[in-house]
Amino acid sequence: MIKWILQKIVGSKHQRELKRMRPMVARINRIEESLQSESREAVLSKVEGWQEHLRRYLPLETATKREIEKLDRDKLSEMATSVGERMRALREEFPNLPDRVTPDPESIENAKESFRGIEDRFPELRQKYLEEILPDAFAVVKNAARRLVGQTIDVCDQPLGWDMVHFDVQLFGGIALHRKMIAEMQTGEGKTLVATLPVFLNALTGLGVHVVTV
Structure with a gap:
């Protein structure tokens, strides 16, 4: 009885989660409304900025120590520049990183x-x-x-007239999926459109993205 009364007062766990998400959904809608007056290039510029920031967290792909020791001066210089750029991008968050990478195997290995x-x-x-x-x-x-x-876009080699724009229920679903929750949606509520939201967001990292539906 006490549990039932509490749920009536403060809502179930799911209701409370939705309540916490509402300000976020409202903010998304406000931002999207402002984007309607932006050029395509301006919107793409925002996306490129996010990708540039997240690129610093990708694995550092370099040769092994033995391979580096066999490189000529030009290749060493090229590798030192590449590694140095990664260090510079990360130094704001990790100030103890090397402030300079020189074109020699020891400096590159230290970095x-x-x-x-x-x-x-x-x-x-x-x-x-x-x-x-x-x-x-x-x-x-x-x-x-x-x-x-x-x-008109091609879907499985068939022309399809696009007429879909995300509703709030789909924004709620997208937030839930990104936060690793299970989002239950009824047939016709737009699960495929929901998936575009977390897939796009997580694809900005440059890593793989997987969405599971049942």
Whole structure:
């Protein structure tokens, strides 16, 4: 009886979760409304900025120590520049990283070792950044859907007139999926359209994205 009374007063766990999401959904809609007056290029510029930020958290792809020792001066210089750029991108968050990578095997190896010492923090930092940009990123997806309205696209080699723009229920579903929750939706509520939201957001990382439906 007490549990039933409490649920009536404060709502079930799911109701409370939806209540917490409502300000986020309202914010997404406000941002999307402002994007309607933006050019396509301006919207793409936002996306490229997010990708550029997240690229710093990708694995550092370099040769092995033995391979580096066999490189000529030009290749060493090229590798030092590439590794140095990654260090610079990360130094704001990790000020102890080397401030300079010179074109010699020892300097490159030291930078690689420093990188390995921080990369276990990347999943946490990546997730934090995705949560920060979620309202803007979801607004971009909704805006892209709006810009497609009236156009014909090919789906499985069949022409389809696009007429879908995300409703609030789909924004709720997208937030839930991104936060690793199970989102139950009825037939016709637009599960496929929901998936575009977290897929786009997480694809910005440059890593693989998987959505499971049953």
